[in-house]
Amino acid sequence: MKQLLSGNEAVARGAWEAGVAVASAYPGTPSTEILENFARFPNVYAEWAPNEKVAVDAAVGAAYAGRRALAAMKHVGVNVAADSIFYASMTGLEAGLVIISADDPSMHSSQNEQDNRRYAKFARLPCLEPSDSQEAKNLVAAALDLSEQFDTPVFLRLTTRLCHSSTPVELGEQRPGPPAYEKFPRNPAKYVMVPNNARKKHPVIEARLRRLAEFAEAFPYNRIEWGARNLGIATCGVAYQYAREVFPDASILRLGMTYPLPAKLVHEFAAGVERLIVIEELDPFLEEEIKLMGVECEGKSIFPTCGEFNPRVVRESAIEAGLLPKSAHVPLAEVEDMPEVPPRPPVLCPGCPHRSVFYVLHKHKVPVTGDIGCYTLGLLPPLSAIHTCGCMGAGIGVAHGAAKAGIGERMVAVIGDSTFFHTGMPALANVAYNQSNVITIILDNRTTAMTGHQQNPGTGHTLQMQETPPLELEPLVRALGIKRVKTVRAYDVKAVDETLKEFLKADGPSVLIVRDECALLPSARKKWLPLKVIADKCNGCTMCLRIGCPAILKSDELDEKTQRPKALIDPLLCTGCGICAQVCPRDAILAKPKG
């Protein structure tokens, strides 16, 4: 019987069935589960790399050594890895190499919605795009074959909807890949990209692209589904599913390889239909490629560039453009007096060790450059203590630049442990080297929390749960050249506050390492012990509510004098971290004894 697999599970399964032996990645939504699932198969090597560039280099090295390999990342991770992807396109490899980019239309969990098909074209790589889990599994194997046949890395482009939807998949047997070479290849003309070798290689790459375009004509995942001839739809990825659902009778050109495109097939399709439209999420990538062939088509004049599609988006856009009659409109129930639904945004969890830092930063009213992780949520009220967040590792550099520009305030950068290892270290080296007055706070919660608790170089464990020497932050920071370094417990509000005050008074670069493990880690959960408000002592002053903890509520009981509601702690949510007890001016919250 078939099994329901998410797109990510199917990619992992496909990689294992096709004999991938080495996989490397940095966690990032929506791609994270690819490596987590792949790591569970027998006789494979899977790792978390400190960042996406390192992951791609590791996969390239394995492919140079003769073994099938993959690197996986979210779309913005490709920006980090781009340098490596471009040289790998030039060198080619010995065994199949797949680079997986998981794009995020609608930015469910990202800072932009860049369309990474452009990277495939930019780096002269073939790009494959599945439209369901079965195709995702199949295309991994196809990508590896293609990689070996054309001596090129292959780009597999997924989207959030593909990654996080489950559809039935027929499982197959594993066919083991080639073993590693005995000796590493000595082939400088191929693998040493000095200018003289690179100049000779460039025409080879251009010729490879032409051969790939020829191959695409007969690639079985590029196919025409002929239907009514009045409308033809060129589409790819999950957009195929919406196209098929909204236009059950139309002719469809379904492209499993979206770069390079099969020109003859496109011309044949265009000639066979009266009107050609393109349904694709994000950029007009297919549309531009088709227009470059001299074929007329419509795409983004009908369907949106921004945001994820669904059947309604496609149907309503089509009705607007006259492709469907007004009667195709799906009516909604008419609701009067719809009350405002209270937002339920992601928030720092009860017991989050980052809370004390943002409480203190908010109190001192300092400008804070943030970074990517759970702690970005420190921007939300009532903490409201993050003022920039651009991409992984940006915060320290931005604080440095603002300081060097002569800004009139003391700059503070906050960054998580995993993000610091990812791209924070070079930026901190710059702060030390060029001596800016930046205070860097490393929020060390002993895990990569936002993406679901992945291991990182600081945790002492690998992805496959082997013990390994943990990378220690304090010696590392000192080695980068920072002289003023202090480590404090995150749950000790006073220590965080006083150290920050001390650093604000001192001149020159400083690093404050704030450590306590993420409250949701299994080892932390064992220590949960909910606190209680002593109602007689509480006068409803709301100090505890200003730390933004979801476990603290307003009770129905009013204080007699102030007529304000007293605080109440939800015992099902409270972990007993004690931050509220420390900020309470009346000792009205009973804290557990600290171990």
Next chain:
Amino acid sequence: MTKSYNFLLAGVGGQGTILASNVLAEVALVAGFDVKKSEVHGMAQRGGSVNTHVRWDAERVYSPLIGLGEADFLLAFEEAEALRYAEYLRPGGVAVVNEHTIKPITVTSGGAHYPTEEELRTVYDQSTDLLYMVPGTDIAQELGNARAANVVLLGALSIFLDVPVETWLQVIKARVPPKYVVVNRQAFLKGRQAANRQRPPSHTSPPGTVRRPA
């Protein structure tokens, strides 16, 4: 006539919305339907809003997502979440709502207003004639595990679907940890009872839907 069902499941992080959608999707597969399930939860951590889309079709499911006004069933584990996703329900669709409220932090420590019972009912009543309010959390608590509320609601939903009870129980057994199998079995059966008690005589057959013309 093609038998197809669109389900929109909505809850709060930690309520078991994902587990419920996994069971619902797996049951379809065992019962011989084509099926797709999609999780839409972005950055939701503990306490965030979580929703999933599950689609069954006797022939073939294309889109993994349901559009507004296209859900045959809304299964809500929390009352404000039912309100948030009410627009997904098609006219004539069935809403199965857990009688349970969880106030978000925007209400407890911000200025946002949590809808009153009356406001909630007004919207539910305009969204569907087929509203099933199920005290899922209370039933689960009586059985000794409040977290089984999600399976109580699946039990309530199951009365509308043409799938043997044994299939549901078999999938639930495979999906929950061994020590919770008994409580979840009871939860499922209690949920069925609760929905059957509310079922009006006019609402007899499962609302199998015809695929909409384009």
